[in-house]
Amino acid sequence: MSDRDPLEQLARLGSGGPVTPLPPAEVRRLGDRRRARRTAVTGVAGAVAVLAVxxxxxxxxxxxxxxxxxxxxxxxxxxxxxxxxxxxxxxxxxxxxxxxxxxxxxxxxxxxxxxxxxxxxxxxxxxxxxxxxxxxxxxxxxxxxxxxxxxxxxxxxxxxxxxxxxxxxxxxxxxxxxxxxxxxxxxxxxxxxxxxxxxxxxxxxxxxxxxxxxxxxxxxxxxxxxxxxxxxxxxxxxxxxxxxxxxxxxxxxxxxxxxxxSSTPTATTPADCTTADLDATVKPLDSAAGSTYAEVRFTNTSSHDCAIHGSSTLRAVTSDGLAIAGNTTTSNEFVLAPDGVATALVRDTNPDNFPAADCMPANVSAWRITVPGSGETIDVDPTGYSTACTKIGNVSIDPWKPDQGDAAAARRAAEAAAASARAAADAAAADASAQASP
Amino acid sequence: MDESEFDEFYTASFARLVGQLHALIGNRDEAQDCVQEAFVRAWQHRRSLERADHPEAWVRTTAYRLAVSRWRRVKLARRPADRAVSPPAWTEPSDESRVALIAALRQLPEAQRQALVLHHLCDLPVQAVARETGVPEGTVKARLSRGRAALATLLSPDSGATHV
Structure with a gap:
């Protein structure tokens, strides 16, 4: 009685009637418009905050x-x-x-x-x-x-x-x-x-x-x-x-x-960092036994302080757009000043360590990382870590931490730039006055 | 993927994907809306789509996530008039066994329904179902086996459980 077999029925389900798709050109136009907007918004080269679906x-x-x-x-x-x-x-x-x-x-x-x-x-x-x-x-x-x-x-x-x-x-x-x-x-x-x-x-x-x-x-x-x-x-x-x-x-x-x-309302804690505040890059680190490590560096590119607090999830995204299960960690609260950097260590166990059947390797196009607290995700380019196991989680992230050294370095760099700008302005002023005087 | 390749891909797979998503989520209008939106995103992200081994799987996964997310939010937002939570409004000629099948699928746990639809309707091998749902093959096999049994019970002529 095969026409009563639910699996036969399922296989023959088909599209279930007429569909009314938009014309293909209209679909492309809508996609192009969003693409243009997103490019304008994110702007920054390198890690692009492609928001998840x-x-x-x-x-x-x-x-x-x-x-x-x-x-x-x-x-x-x-x-x-x-x-x-x-x-x-x-x-x-x-x-x-x-x-x-x-x-x-x-x-x-x-x-x-x-x-x-x-x-x-x-x-x-x-x-x-x-x-x-x-x-x-x-x-x-x-x-x-x-x-x-x-x-x-x-x-x-x-x-x-x-x-x-x-x-x-x-x-x-x-x-x-x-x-x-x-x-x-x-x-x-x-x-x-x-x-x-x-x-x-x-x-x-x-x-x-x-x-x-x-x-x-x-x-x-x-x-x-x-x-x-x-x-x-x-x-x-x-x-x-x-x-x-x-x-x-x-x-x-x-x-x-x-x-x-009128003077009472004051915010004591800055708002949580969001993907719009952060620019992310991947810095490859040394390999260890069977694992390679990378540091993901998140820079606060906004002009305000923002807070990192709560859980962050890492998932590897395969080149056909599928997110593979990863891990979740909880970060202690800290505030990221403008230009401040937070880092998170990512461990990538070499997929070659696993039998192919256990690992089922796939090409990875991004690491999708949840910004703690906000629930938003940021996709980073996992340069050099282009394979992941789809059957077992071989990529994991540690809690986010403030990168004190780098924030200080950034501040020093900014001060140096300001000093050299002042020196240049002084020189230009001296030059101008020299020219002005006969 | 250039314009003509995209247009060809879109035209060839739209109706098929709507049918598949319909079986996955049980609502045809929602299925069509979500597949439409997934194709907009596919063009938006066409560079990653180009690298995809299975563009159709990419669109299906995107459409499915959209549908699940939208359906949950709508439920929470208590918009009783929204068709996403209303009983499905069938626009096609009523085909009893088809309606019964979709209704039965809706009663299965999400994971079993997804495994059954991807394997039997989308004709994907177990390995591809595992990849698309992000779980091991053994789990897919178990879900398929439980899902088949549950579906057979729901659709058996003596069962009053099909609500049709």
């Missing part, structure tokens, strides 16, 4: 091309039906500390109509467990990251407190939740924001992807900051954002903001 991207494609109008931004006309007391004031800085992804990403809001992720452990919806009198949302969306913030204002402090409790209860009551054929997991996380906060992550037992949420109550308002991406973001990614926004929530307290409120 994970996002609701065809939604983005429409926006990228300007085909979809920008969402309406918040305006007072939208709030006329809300009594002033129950309204979030215009200009509330919900977008503080958002990373600028340039034309590789886009932001929405702050506005009342911006949509995004809110936590729903086992179908509970804590933020909606009390009626919010007003809401405001903001999203910053990049190729593989989603930074979403949401502010709910409740009628009184009691309601806001019970929303926080509902969220804590919902997470505690829902360690796992079936999601299609997978298992979704909800995990409480530790973080100190200096406010009444609750931090937790949602991930999957056997799959990548997830979201970390941080809820913070000030007065009768609850702020939510969430990061979604291929990895599960560390709380340290969210806490600096909460710390920047929460001081502005004093307007929702009975005491108000006080006379010197």
């Amino acid at each position: 994970v996002i609701p991207a065809s939604l983005y494609a429409a926006r990228d091309d300007g085909a979809t109008p920008e969402p309406p931004s918040s305006s007072d006309t939208a709030t006329t039906s809300i009594p002033p007391k129950d309204r979030i004031p215009a200009g509330f800085p919900l977008g503080l500390g958002a990373h600028d992804y340039g034309s590789d990403g886009h932001t929405e809001g702050p506005g009342r109509d911006v949509s995004g992720t809110t936590p729903t452990p086992c179908n509970a919806d804590p933020l909606a467990s009390r009626t919010a009198t007003d809401r405001l949302a903001f999203a910053s969306l990049a190729v593989e990251l989603e930074d979403y913030r949401h502010l709910s204002l409740y009628a009184d402090e009691k309601d806001a407190r019970s929303v926080m409790k509902a969220a804590a209860d919902a997470v505690a009551a829902c360690p796992t939740e079936p999601f299609d054929a997978m298992t979704m997991m909800w995990t409480s996380r530790a973080a100190d924001t200096g406010y009444e906060s609750l931090t937790f992550s949602q991930g999957y037992r056997d799959a990548i992807g997830g979201t970390t949420f941080q809820l913070t109550r000030v007065g009768r308002a609850v702020l939510m900051v969430a990061f979604s991406g291929e990895g599960v973001a560390e709380p340290a990614t969210l806490t600096p954002i909460t710390k920047q926004i929460a001081p502005h929530m004093c307007v929702f307290t009975p005491e108000g903001c006080g006379p010197d409120a």
